[in-house]
Structure formats: C-alpha cells, structure tokens
Amino acid sequence: AQSVAQPEDQVNVAEGNPLTVKCTYSVSGNPYLFWYVQYPNRGLQFLLKYITGDNLVKGSYGFEAEFNKSQTSFHLKKPSALVSDSALYFCAVRDTGWMDSSYKLIFGSGTRLLVRP
C-alpha cells in the first residue's frame, strides 16, 4: 500500500534561516508526490508536485522540494523562511489503482512549521 511519513510533528526555525520539512514515501511503482500547505481554518493550498523529470521541483512562494529515489524522500525546502510561512504542511502521494479521471491522495500526518521573528 502507498504511504507517506512526516517524521516531525513540528519544525521551528528563525526567520531568514533555511527550512526543511521532511517527507518519506513508500510506493509500488512510480511515486507521484505533492506538498500542500494549510493556514488556520483554511483549505489546503497546493505548493508543488513531483510527477516525473527533474529531481528538484520548484513551487509556489519560493518553496522547492528534492525528490530522492534512493532515500525515498521528498523533503520540502526554502532558502529563507518568513514568519508568514508558519502553517501546517502536508506531504501526499497518489494512490495506485485509480483511473485517469480521479484519484485518491494519501496524506502524511502533517508538520507544523513555526517561524519565529
């Protein structure tokens, strides 16, 4: 079965410092990986995805993620954190066995990012 793990419940970083939010995956077949961010009492906002191609994926708001097949990881990174980046971050993988028209996302447990001024 497909799964993703986010080993850290919370990540603390000072504003201006680089940040990393970790995600590891377990899939059969090709992994299709996503990062979403959720601000309090809001829906999920798409940040970036890895489908195929370059291992370094660039996304919204200056975020990027590195796909590492040998380590089965897809860590989210940003060179310089902002206080406004403080939110809940979810890694997700597309489940297998779905048709082209729809699919199920399997989410990690989420990581709370706290950027202090």
Added chain:
Amino acid sequence: DTEVTQTPKHLVMGMTNKKSLKCEQHMGHRAMYWYKQKAKKPPELMFVYSYEKLSINESVPSRFSPECPNSSLLNLHLHALQPEDSALYLCASSQEWTSGGNEQFFGPGTRLTVL
C-alpha cells in the same frame, strides 16, 4: 477562474437538523471530492465523483449523502449527525490525470459544529 468555492463557511446544527454543504468549481474539472478533516489531522477522503457519478464511498455513514447535480456543483446533505461529526469539510476538484493538471484544488472548507 482557478478556485473552488464552498458555502457556508460555518454551520452549526443540532442532531435532528437537516442541512446541506455546497461546493462549486468552474475549472472544467470532471472529478470532485469531499474530505473530512479533524483539527491538526490530515484530510480523510469521504466521496469521489467522476463525471458526475459516484465512484468512491469510503465507508461513510448514511447520515452523509452526496449529490452531484452537474459537472460544476457538489453537495453534501447532512441528516441526524452526531457531535463527533464536527469537523472541517473540504471539497476538492481535479482534471484528468493525463491532461497534466494532476493536483487537486481545494476549497476553503465549511466548519461544521454539531450540538
């Protein structure tokens, strides 16, 4: 228009009430989803509609009844809910995977409180 809208933003209902949540998208997506999310937890998939047909029901109790009147609209009818059903209900949509869109677009959610 690249957004999913949901109404109402907040809903408080008693256990004997009947209410409905509404979701709308005008991106031409043919898949629409309902998720339930408890505080600080990941979203849990409830239902999937594909081309206006229910394709997945993730063992959701019958007090939740989805409806897809057309390709842009998705409703969730609520009846005889329990306090443990209080949560943020999220709607999402996506286009066909091979069209290249891939990601699911989420609405802002409806915060439901059952008294």
